[in-house]
Amino acid sequence: MNAAQQARYQLANQILDLVIESRFEPGHHLREQQLAAMLGVSRTPVRSALALLAERGALESVRNKGYFLRLPADQLTRMEVETPPSAAQRVYARIMQDRIAGALTEEVSITELARNYDADRAMVRNVLAELERDGLVNRGPGRNWTFLPTMEDMETQQASYEYRLLLEPQGILLPGFRADKAALDRLRLQHLYVHDHPNLNAGMGKQLFELDATFHETIAEFSRNPFLLQAIQHQNRLRRLLEFATYSNRARIRAWCREHVKIIDAVATGQLESASRLMAAHLRGAQGASAAPATSGASGTSATSGASGGK
Known part of the structure; x- marks a missing residue:
């Protein structure tokens, strides 16, 4: 999934949050221009996000009129348009799984991981930065990264x-x-x-x-x-x-x-x-x-x- 597609899912969730906070009732007309101004984006991504919410059943699409709220607030609070995993998220999950399985040593390098997971170095670097924020790795000497101590048994x-x-x-x-x-x-x-x-x-x-x-x-x-x-x-x-x-x-x-x-x-x-x-x-x-x-x-x-x- 590319960045534009990810942004579509994220914007759909932002619209959901806005609808819930505004306490709109079923039947409320969600206007593209108004939402675009409130969320600081253009009308095109808003239209795409509204179409996605209609696919998920939160909105109703009426030909030549636009999108109308279909569900009440109590049902919307339980809804989230789950963003499909990006390539980076998949690499993150594979690194975690391989470390648990013992397939990765305590020290790893960007080159090694890029080769193992058929990913470019920039993506691997970003994944390692996320693992570092999550408290799982530290940047080691040179170009190596070290997995931190965890519960292992x-x-x-x-x-x-x-x-x-x-x-x-x-x-x-x-x-x-x-x-x-x-x-x-x-x-x-x-x-x-x-x-x-x-x-x-x-x-x-x-x-x-x-x-x-x-x-x-x-x-x-x-x-x-x-x-x-x-x-x-x-x-x-x-x-x-x-x-x-x-x-x-x-x-x-x-x-x-x-x-x-x-x-x-x-x-x-x-x-x-x-x-x-x-x-x-x-x-x-x-x-x-x-x-x-x-x-x-x-x-x-x-x-x-x-x-x-x-x-």
């Missing part, structure tokens, strides 16, 4: 859960704990979107991990204890690589979404003791799922050892 992952069980449930009970309603509302909607997504797949691994990590870091941030937040952020950095490829169990993904939402709702209503118990149960369940032996589900979705798919 089940023993260290189990130890991480034991550590987090000491911290996260208790963090909710700290005297300074104060929740941000807007942050909770955003988290809830994001989880409902993933839970109801019709095509959860391993290609969404990075998106799913980010949602999972953001949930745990947000709850930790509410504690107003910077050391607790730093500890959870550090655990997330360590577990990113090991868990990247574990999001193949769709049933487990939806289960942890429901568990997260229950915790969110308990925090939102001030039931902090209940939220603490739910967090402990959630972490123990994920710990048990990560230690389970490899099995195959009836749907053909495998739950590999350690594939708890979000914690």
Whole structure:
């Protein structure tokens, strides 16, 4: 997918956000010129993005009249026009998978990766920069890049859960704990979107991990204890690589979404003791799922050892 096609999907999501924030009702006429002015783009990309939203069922196209809103706001909040992965995103995923499988050594070079993945050097350089931002690699001596230490086996992952069980449930009970309603509302909607997504797949691994990590870091941030937040952020950095490829169990993904939402709702209503118990149960369940032996589900979705798919 080229840059123009990617921009079309991104603009469609911007239009969705604008419609939701403006609280437009079904039947509202979405005018190209008005949207172009509001979003700072020309009418041509707006027309293309509106056509995409019509294809997805959010809008209705009326001949010689334009596009009209078809869905109410509560349904639009669960909709996202998922941007197909770019070539760079595919290379990112392959590097992660090969590192997990042991096919890549601790030190790699741009030349080596470009050859392995049939990609140009500029793209590989950009992918490595993204991996660096994600805390997975560091620029090493010369032209080499070095993978940073992460959880690499089940023993260290189990130890991480034991550590987090000491911290996260208790963090909710700290005297300074104060929740941000807007942050909770955003988290809830994001989880409902993933839970109801019709095509959860391993290609969404990075998106799913980010949602999972953001949930745990947000709850930790509410504690107003910077050391607790730093500890959870550090655990997330360590577990990113090991868990990247574990999001193949769709049933487990939806289960942890429901568990997260229950915790969110308990925090939102001030039931902090209940939220603490739910967090402990959630972490123990994920710990048990990560230690389970490899099995195959009836749907053909495998739950590999350690594939708890979000914690």
